[in-house]
Amino acid sequence: MTTLRxxxxxxxxxxxxxxxxxxxxxxxxxxxxxxIFLVIWQLFSLTPGATLPGPVQxxxxxxxxxxxxxxxxxxxxxxxxxxxxxxxxxxxxxYVLAAIFGIGLGILIGTSKVMSKALDPLFQLLRTVPPLAxxxxxxxxxxxxxxxxxxxxxxxxxxxxxxNTAVGVKQIPQDYNNVAKxxxxxxxxYFFNIxxxxxxxxxxxxxxxxxxxxxxxxxxxxxxxSGIVGIGFFIWEAYQNxxxxxxILALVYIGVVGLLLDKIMAWIETLIVPQGxxx
Amino acid sequence: MSVFVAVDNxxxxxxxxxxxxxxxxxxxxxxxxxxxxxxxxxxxxxxxSTLLNMVAGLDLPSDGVVTLEGQRxxxxxxxxxxxxxNYSLLPWRTVRENIALAVNATxxxxxAGERRAIVEKHIDMVGLRxxxxxxxxxxSGGQKQRVAIARALAIRPKLLLLDEPFGALDALxxxxxxxxxxxxxxxxxxxxxxxxxxVDEAVLLSDRxxxxxxxxxxxxxxxxxxxxxxxxxxxxxxxxxxxYSLRSEMIYFLNQQKRIKxxxxxxxxxxxxxxxxxxxxxxGFVPLTACAxxxxxxxxxxxxxxxxxxxxxxxxxxxxxIVDGITGGYLxxxxxxxxMPMWLxxxxxxxxxxxxxxxxxxxxxxxxxxxDKRFYEQGIYTLSDFKAHLHSTANQQHRMGMVHPSSMxxxxxxxxxxxxxxxxxxxxxxxxxxxAQMVVDLQAGTIDGxxxxxxxxxxxxxxxxxxxxxTDLEIWLGHPGKVLGVREDWAAAYPNTHIALVKALLEACRxxxxxxxxxxxxxxxxxxxYVSTDLAYVQIEDPNxxxxxxxxxxxxxxxxxxxxxxxxxxxxxxxxxxxxxxxxRWGDTPFPRNWVEIVERICKVGVFSTAxxxxxxxxxxxxxxxxxxxxxxxxxxxxxxxxxDLAIKRDFSIAEVVLDARRPxxxx
Numbered sequence: 001m002t003t004l005r006x007x008x009x010x011x012x013x014x015x016x017x018x019x020x021x022x023x024x025x026x027x028x029x030x031x032x033x034x035x036i037f038l039v040i041w042q043l044f045s046l047t048p049g050a051t052l053p054g055p056v057q058x059x060x061x062x063x064x065x066x067x068x069x070x071x072x073x074x075x076x077x078x079x080x081x082x083x084x085x086x087x088x089x090x091x092x093x094x095y096v097l098a099a100i101f102g103i104g105l106g107i108l109i110g111t112s113k114v115m116s117k118a119l120d121p122l123f124q125l126l127r128t129v130p131p132l133a134x135x136x137x138x139x140x141x142x143x144x145x146x147x148x149x150x151x152x153x154x155x156x157x158x159x160x161x162x163x164n165t166a167v168g169v170k171q172i173p174q175d176y177n178n179v180a181k182x183x184x185x186x187x188x189x190y191f192f193n194i195x196x197x198x199x200x201x202x203x204x205x206x207x208x209x210x211x212x213x214x215x216x217x218x219x220x221x222x223x224x225x226s227g228i229v230g231i232g233f234f235i236w237e238a239y240q241n242x243x244x245x246x247x248i249l250a251l252v253y254i255g256v257v258g259l260l261l262d263k264i265m266a267w268i269e270t271l272i273v274p275q276g277x278x279x
Numbered sequence: 280m281s282v283f284v285a286v287d288n289x290x291x292x293x294x295x296x297x298x299x300x301x302x303x304x305x306x307x308x309x310x311x312x313x314x315x316x317x318x319x320x321x322x323x324x325x326x327x328s329t330l331l332n333m334v335a336g337l338d339l340p341s342d343g344v345v346t347l348e349g350q351r352x353x354x355x356x357x358x359x360x361x362x363x364x365n366y367s368l369l370p371w372r373t374v375r376e377n378i379a380l381a382v383n384a385t386x387x388x389x390x391a392g393e394r395r396a397i398v399e400k401h402i403d404m405v406g407l408r409x410x411x412x413x414x415x416x417x418x419s420g421g422q423k424q425r426v427a428i429a430r431a432l433a434i435r436p437k438l439l440l441l442d443e444p445f446g447a448l449d450a451l452x453x454x455x456x457x458x459x460x461x462x463x464x465x466x467x468x469x470x471x472x473x474x475x476x477x478v479d480e481a482v483l484l485s486d487r488x489x490x491x492x493x494x495x496x497x498x499x500x501x502x503x504x505x506x507x508x509x510x511x512x513x514x515x516x517x518x519x520x521x522x523y524s525l526r527s528e529m530i531y532f533l534n535q536q537k538r539i540k541x542x543x544x545x546x547x548x549x550x551x552x553x554x555x556x557x558x559x560x561x562x563g564f565v566p567l568t569a570c571a572x573x574x575x576x577x578x579x580x581x582x583x584x585x586x587x588x589x590x591x592x593x594x595x596x597x598x599x600x601i602v603d604g605i606t607g608g609y610l611x612x613x614x615x616x617x618x619m620p621m622w623l624x625x626x627x628x629x630x631x632x633x634x635x636x637x638x639x640x641x642x643x644x645x646x647x648x649x650x651d652k653r654f655y656e657q658g659i660y661t662l663s664d665f666k667a668h669l670h671s672t673a674n675q676q677h678r679m680g681m682v683h684p685s686s687m688x689x690x691x692x693x694x695x696x697x698x699x700x701x702x703x704x705x706x707x708x709x710x711x712x713x714x715a716q717m718v719v720d721l722q723a724g725t726i727d728g729x730x731x732x733x734x735x736x737x738x739x740x741x742x743x744x745x746x747x748x749x750t751d752l753e754i755w756l757g758h759p760g761k762v763l764g765v766r767e768d769w770a771a772a773y774p775n776t777h778i779a780l781v782k783a784l785l786e787a788c789r790x791x792x793x794x795x796x797x798x799x800x801x802x803x804x805x806x807x808x809y810v811s812t813d814l815a816y817v818q819i820e821d822p823n824x825x826x827x828x829x830x831x832x833x834x835x836x837x838x839x840x841x842x843x844x845x846x847x848x849x850x851x852x853x854x855x856x857x858x859x860x861x862x863x864r865w866g867d868t869p870f871p872r873n874w875v876e877i878v879e880r881i882c883k884v885g886v887f888s889t890a891x892x893x894x895x896x897x898x899x900x901x902x903x904x905x906x907x908x909x910x911x912x913x914x915x916x917x918x919x920x921x922x923x924d925l926a927i928k929r930d931f932s933i934a935e936v937v938l939d940a941r942r943p944x945x946x947x
Contacts, residue, residue, distance in 0.1 A: 173367075175365060178355070178367065179363075179367050181336075181337060182337070183357055183380070184356055
């Protein structure tokens with residue numbers, strides 16, 4: 001009986017936190033960790049000779065940007081919302097193109113041994129080229145910032161999609177193929193009933209990796225290609241103007257958006273990938 | 280019925296990564312009738328799944344053709360639906376959708392409603408109505424396999440192919456599914472081929488069991504017909520008289536394959552030493568009191584004395600093992616029933632004459648005929664009593680056991696029965712049973728009696744399950760019991776080894792025959808590695824000749840005779856000729872027109888004489904006719920006339936038996 005009496009007494013000490021912890025057990029630990037991180041950061045920035053501002057300084061410097069994300073003063077002088085939206089639009093266009101070409105080529109390579117042998121070395125070579133290395137050549141080829149940025153994102157995002165799709169198609173269990181052969185399924189029936197469902201988990205793995213890489217590439221592309229609206233150029237401009245706090249704020253935004261993109265893809269995956277195929 | 284599926288002399292060769300080739304299957308020939316259920320059984324890697332895949336069309340033979348109703352199979356098709364071992368259900372489709380995919384894909388010309396009806400009917404057939412809308416991962420292994428079977432049957436295949444369908448299931452589920460499959464197959468007259476590892480499953484489900492030898496170059500080793508009537512029930516099948524013999528046949532085959540694999544892996548070359556061509560010998564024997572000379576030669580060092588340093592005695596549980604060891608070439612020599620060299624030479628084994636020679640008779644006598652104890656209680660003491668009993672119970676099936684068609688037991692038992700006016704094929708039926716199993720079978724009532732070597736007659740008497748109705752004293756005193764047999768090509772290749780072997784065994788025979796040694800010999804023979812029995816059951820040269828009598832002295836008893844100065848160990852042409860007539864009499868082998876040549880080739884008298892002379896044994900010999908208990912004298916000059924005079928016999932044929940084939944050793 002004593003234990004029963006002490007328990008409610010303990011939870012009464014902090015009823016709000018305990019209820020939160022009970023409802024969202026995944027939230028409290030990261031919040032605490034983040035708080036500790038911020039404190040340590042603040043402490044470091046207070047040391048003599050610190051070059052970067054602490055979190056308090058950052059918020060103090062950038063509160064206008066934080067609270068007014070939607071202002072638009074023309075040119076590249078826009079709120080962070082517009083900056084991010086511009087970047088996201090580029091990502092969306094290139095990513096969709098990368099997905100279409102990547103899945104298409106992946107299926108082609110996965111199903112055809114000849115194509116696989118022919119193209120695999122080329123793709124393995126190209127996929128290791130870092131996004132930044134594509135910038136000069138795409139600028140040289142396309143002559144304009146906007147299409148060049150799109151191309152850089154596209155070329156970065158396509159490889160994981162393509163390679164994962166190809167692996168997924170190649171790894172369709174022989175049993176399923178045997179079933180298809182014995183039943184003499186037509187190409188169309190095979191494609192929709194066996195190939196796509198069997199390869200979907202792999203395709204989505206590729207898509208998730210690709211969205212991260214695409215977001216990564218946009219920053220690189222925009223930093224180099226000056227004079228366009230976008231979060232990448234925003235960072236570069238802030239740096240040029242010695243606004244380190246703005247750079248840090250932008251980094252936080254980039255991180256949050258990247259995280260959200262990944263979560264969205266994961267959520268779409270749960271919607272599309274059929275039952276029994278989730279790894 | 281005509282042939283439905285024909286596998287016509289197919290080979291399958293796989294190209295290896297290293298550039299070599301692996302011959303998986305060689306010369307497979309198989310015909311399957313409509314409605315038949317055939318099992319393929321064999322060890323892992325023997326190519327049974329490959330064979331199934333070739334019938335399915337998932338794989339193509341390198342040579343030869345597979346046809347279904349006369350059409351060559353070149354690609355997979357829904358008329359040969361496969362039930363895969365791992366179910367192969369599509370995990371993103373429910374039970375119903377999985378079956379529907381197959382039905383929709385293969386029956387495109389049917390209206391959608393009818394296709395749906397087929398799907399529903401088959402869901403019900405396998406009893407999965409409550410699970411129809413679940414994805415496969417929510418089902419148990421047995422349920423998944425039921426879906427796979429329903430999917431296969433739903434598309435009405437001409438031929439159902441099952442690749443270890445129940446391999447991954449627990450025993451209980453497997454049993455239930457086997458019965459279900461059997462029922463479905465019987466109701467729908469399905470023709471099926473099943474690959475399995477499970478001996479019982481094969482017997483339960485199949486009409487025929489095809490056993491494949493080990494790879495490389497697997498071929499069909501044997502085909503068993505399962506004569507158990509349908510519809511079958513598991514418990515009834517187990518009680519069917521054929522069940523255990525089928526089962527043991529399969530297990531024997533599988534064990535034999537394992538051994539051959541081991542022997543192949545060992546690959547011993549002949550070791551020559553001491554002026555002998557080969558001193559590493561593998562000698563086969565069957566655990567019987569008669570194996571005493573071999574056991575003694577090994578234990579008392581007679582083999583070593585004559586230079587045979589590395590003799591291994593190989594214990595076989597049945598004569599069948601000796602036959603396979605000699606024909607397969609992995610036994611150098613073997614203890615054989617005295618009729619076996621003749622039987623092998625005349626092609627008794629699979630109709631392929633294999634010249635086998637004998638140069639030593641190791642034992643005489645030591646056999647007896649035992650009947651079930653209940654006959655004794657009914658007052659049956661003699662052969663004529665037994666005949667009267669058989670006539671009064673002609674409506675019953677009488678079975679008697681013997682150890683091998685070529686053994687003296689079979690020939691003596693048949694002769695004894697026939698001399699008493701009992702036809703050994705019509706009035707009773709003779710079954711081949713390994714010696715050690717006789718007493719158990721007698722006890723179980725599956726046989727009414729048997730003729731076998733000791734210790735199995737004494738044992739039946741001592742355990743009170745049977746009684747000895749006749750011994751060698753009453754049939755043929757001094758008949759040859761066990762002989763030493765070697766392949767003729769072996770004898771030609773290792774002549775000095777052959778003589779040394781005969782010398783060692785002849786000395787061992789003499790050792791056994793010495794009454795002073797009899798206790799020691801008994802002890803050796805009873806050891807685990809030989810007969811492995813209680814010392815009391817091993818009787819050798821016991822002065823008390825009526826050991827076999829039970830509660831009253833009934834039988835005088837002729838003990839094993841291992842040696843005597845009257846050359847009892849000399850291989851006898853007359854005896855071989857008598858055996859030849861008996862084998863022909865019962866239709867086992869034809870009577871050879873060239874019988875003089877055959878007898879001469881089987882009896883290596885020269886080897887025996889050389890051995891005896893080198894041992895300094897004075898072996899005098901006088902040729903005598905054979906006289907058996909019924910008073911008939913066997914005249915060695917006119918065997919065909921003798922055969923014609925016999926009252927009870929089968930239609931025998933006289934044919935030239937050509938013995939020229941010097942076949943290479945198969946397993947070595």
